[in-house]
Amino acid sequence: MDKSLEDLSLEELWELFPIFLSEHNKSWDSYYDEEEKNLMNIIPREFIKRISHIGSTAIKAIYAKPIIDILFEIYSSLDMNEVKKMLCKNGWILMNEQEGRMSFNKGYTINGFEKKVYHLHLRYENDNDELYFRDYLLDNLNIAKEYENLKLKLWKKYEHNRDLYTDAKSDFVKKYTKIAKSEYSGRYD
Numbered sequence: 625m626d627k628s629l630e631d632l633s634l635e636e637l638w639e640l641f642p643i644f645l646s647e648h649n650k651s652w653d654s655y656y657d658e659e660e661k662n663l664m665n666i667i668p669r670e671f672i673k674r675i676s677h678i679g680s681t682a683i684k685a686i687y688a689k690p691i692i693d694i695l696f697e698i699y700s701s702l703d704m705n706e707v708k709k710m711l712c713k714n715g716w717i718l719m720n721e722q723e724g725r726m727s728f729n730k731g732y733t734i735n736g737f738e739k740k741v742y743h744l745h746l747r748y749e750n751d752n753d754e755l756y757f758r759d760y761l762l763d764n765l766n767i768a769k770e771y772e773n774l775k776l777k778l779w780k781k782y783e784h785n786r787d788l789y790t791d792a793k794s795d796f797v798k799k800y801t802k803i804a805k806s807e808y809s810g811r812y813d
Contacts, residue, residue, distance in 0.1 A: 629717070629734055638784045640736055645687040645779050652681040655740050656692050659730075663696065663744075666714045667707060673697040674812075678745070678754040683761050686772035691731075691741045695755065700748045707746060716744060724748050753801045755812050760804035767800060 632640065656677040663675060679693030680686055698707055708726055712718060716728040724747065731741030745754070761768040774796055782789035 627734065629732060635784075638786060640734075641732060642783045643689060643779060643786060643789055644783070645775060646690050647687055648681075648684050649690065652688075652690070652692060653677070655742075656681070656694065659692065659694060659740075659742055662714075663694070666710055667696075671698050671702055671707060673699050673749040674752075676752070676755055676758075678758050679743075680771075680775070682758050683768055685765055686761075686768050687776060691743055693754070694742060694744045695752060696744055696746050697749045697752060698746070704746060704748070711744070711746070724751065750813065752812050753805070756804035756808055757797055757801045759808060759811070760800050771796060771800075 629637070660675050660677075664672070674695075674697045676695045676697075677692065678695045679691070680688030681690070681692050696707075698704065704724070704726060708718060708721075711728055716730050717732065718726060719729050720727040726746040728744040728746065729742065730744070731738040761771060771793075774793060778789055778792050782792065
């Protein structure tokens with residue numbers, strides 16, 4: 625009997641889907657655009673506050689995991705579970721669910737990554753710190769390069785542990801997100 629992704633332990637998933645970084649790929653923007661259109665075809669417009677390309681693949685100057693991160697903001701008056709049902713019905717896999725936040729993946733198979741891989745962060749409107757961090761890196765190439773160097777340093781150390789990799793970057797991300805939110809106050813209200 626073949627296993628499915630749901631049958632694998634976290635450690636088995638991390639082995640199957642290791643962290644790897646690559647130089648910026650100009651196709652990442654078109655991958656994002658394609659998936660944004662798909663999302664707009666499956667989720668009613670009146671649900672959508674904003675859809676944004678976030679994460680390192682949105683920063684042209686730095687190495688990134690070749691996974692397109694998408695921030696999907698919905699209006700706070702809506703039931704997030706309705707959007708969850710629509711996403712799951714259309715190929716997205718729910719990976720994590722917390723109060724007011726859900727994370728979905730697409731492009732993961734029992735044989736490894738597909739050519740196009742996505743992480744979708746479903747949030748209520750204005751829960752969007754990632755936009756500030758992205759903008760700060762786009763506007764400050766020297767800080768973007770510091771972030772790249774940190775990621776390259778952590779890559780092999782945590783190649784098979786995404787949680788530790790993310791945790792090891794969190795102080796850097798928090799620091800520059802705080803600065804960005806101060807400098808760009810109100811940009812995404």
